[in-house]
Amino acid sequence: MTTTAIRVAVNGYGVIGKRVADAVRLQPDMEFVGVGDIVSDYRVKAAVVLGLPVYASLPEKVDEMKGAGIPVPGTLDDLLAQVDVVVDCTPKGVGARNLDHYRAVGVKAIFQGGEKHSLTGHSFVAQANYETAVGRDATRVVSCNTTSTVRTLTALRDAGLLKKARGVLVRRATDPWESDHSGIMNTVVPEPHIPSHQGPDAQTVVPDLDVVTIAAKAAHTQTHNHFWVVELSRPASREEVLEAFRAASRIAFIRMSDGIVALNSTIELMRDLGRPRDDMWEVALWEDVLTVNGNEAYYTYQVCNEAIVVPETVDAIRALTGTVEDGQESIRITDEALGMRHDFLAW
Ligand SMILES: NC(=O)c1ccc[n+]([C@@H]2O[C@H](COP(=O)([O-])OP(=O)(O)OC[C@H]3O[C@@H](n4cnc5c(N)ncnc54)[C@H](O)[C@@H]3O)[C@@H](O)[C@H]2O)c1
Numbered sequence: 001m002t003t004t005a006i007r008v009a010v011n012g013y014g015v016i017g018k019r020v021a022d023a024v025r026l027q028p029d030m031e032f033v034g035v036g037d038i039v040s041d042y043r044v045k046a047a048v049v050l051g052l053p054v055y056a057s058l059p060e061k062v063d064e065m066k067g068a069g070i071p072v073p074g075t076l077d078d079l080l081a082q083v084d085v086v087v088d089c090t091p092k093g094v095g096a097r098n099l100d101h102y103r104a105v106g107v108k109a110i111f112q113g114g115e116k117h118s119l120t121g122h123s124f125v126a127q128a129n130y131e132t133a134v135g136r137d138a139t140r141v142v143s144c145n146t147t148s149t150v151r152t153l154t155a156l157r158d159a160g161l162l163k164k165a166r167g168v169l170v171r172r173a174t175d176p177w178e179s180d181h182s183g184i185m186n187t188v189v190p191e192p193h194i195p196s197h198q199g200p201d202a203q204t205v206v207p208d209l210d211v212v213t214i215a216a217k218a219a220h221t222q223t224h225n226h227f228w229v230v231e232l233s234r235p236a237s238r239e240e241v242l243e244a245f246r247a248a249s250r251i252a253f254i255r256m257s258d259g260i261v262a263l264n265s266t267i268e269l270m271r272d273l274g275r276p277r278d279d280m281w282e283v284a285l286w287e288d289v290l291t292v293n294g295n296e297a298y299y300t301y302q303v304c305n306e307a308i309v310v311p312e313t314v315d316a317i318r319a320l321t322g323t324v325e326d327g328q329e330s331i332r333i334t335d336e337a338l339g340m341r342h343d344f345l346a347w
Pocket residue numbers: 011012013014015016017036037038039043057058089090091092093094112113114115142143144175305306309
């Protein structure tokens with residue numbers, strides 16, 4: 001690890017950006033320099049309260065933001081001039097317009113799952129392909145659903161157990177902060193195409209994964225629920241499959257027998273454990289639901305869409321700058337700084 005801290009900015013201080021900012025501030029080898037955004041409401045004002053410098057990402061927004069009382073020290077270019085890496089957490093499609101500019105000013109850039117793989121030509125999940133991102137000028141951290149898919153399937157693959165996987169994804173309707181004006185109620189909306197985009201997206205990280213996903217949007221606002229049928233490469237015991245998940249980073253077991261019977265139980269558990277914003281960075285896999293029958297495994301897990309990509313983003317920062325070349329070492333540093341767990345109720 002270098003002795004000079006990696007200087008980081010976040011452009012787009014929304015659901016993902018604010019969590020990335022907090023996570024970067026906890027890393028021993030990073031310095032958080034500031035955020036860029038274009039709005040002046042409570043979300044950005046909260047950043048000021050938390051002591052973060054807030055820059056105007058569009059020059060024409062400076063006056064409006066200053067007029068709302070935000071002490072704007074400058075524009076995005078002023079922020080970019082001070083950093084090694086920018087994490088672009090702007091809404092889907094906006095980030096794509098920023099890449100050329102980041103390149104022009106010589107700042108490495110990380111995008112989020114709303115952008116296409118083709119934007120950077122590299123899609124990132126730390127445990128699967130950290131090393132291929134080392135030294136690149138840009139990468140894309142894949143979406144929440146895709147991150148969980150890659151984490152769990154590569155855990156089985158690395159144990160020599162994966163042949164092919166078929167998954168059904170029940171997605172949240174919208175994020176809590178915007179549920180006053182978006183989201184569905186009292187229905188389930190299947191995606192009109194099979195495979196849903198998450199399966200092919202996982203293959204942008206691990207091209208030879210044999211995976212098909214089917215997805216639907218449901219009427220709740222927090223977290224996704226996945227259901228998987230996996231054909232194993234050979235008949236295996238339940239304990240072998242559990243051990244494969246145990247050996248992987250960023251998968252934590254939960255149990256019905258502990259009273260964790262639904263998505264809301266885990267959210268309450270995160271509150272009880274004092275997690276910031278109730279965030280769960282791990283894939284929460286029901287240990288006592290997992291079933292193995294010969295060469296087939298069946299399991300279900302929960303994905304905290306607001307948080308799961310945050311540790312991956314932190315690792316992507318180290319990969320691009322090349323300060324840590326070993327993915328497992330970066331994962332260790334990130335997970336220790338955040339306080340990630342393999343089992344939420346083990347002591
Ligand atoms: N919300 C999720 O569950 C989730 C999960 C994984 C990945 N992602 C991806 O993360 C990215 C960000 O999503 P989000 O949910 O955090 O969005 P969000 O709407 O919560 O936040 C986006 C932020 O960007 C700001 N912004 C808009 N235009 C801007 C511009 N031109 N310059 C700077 N800032 C601008 C907005 O004001 C807002 O604060 C997307 O690619 C999304 O697909 C989202």
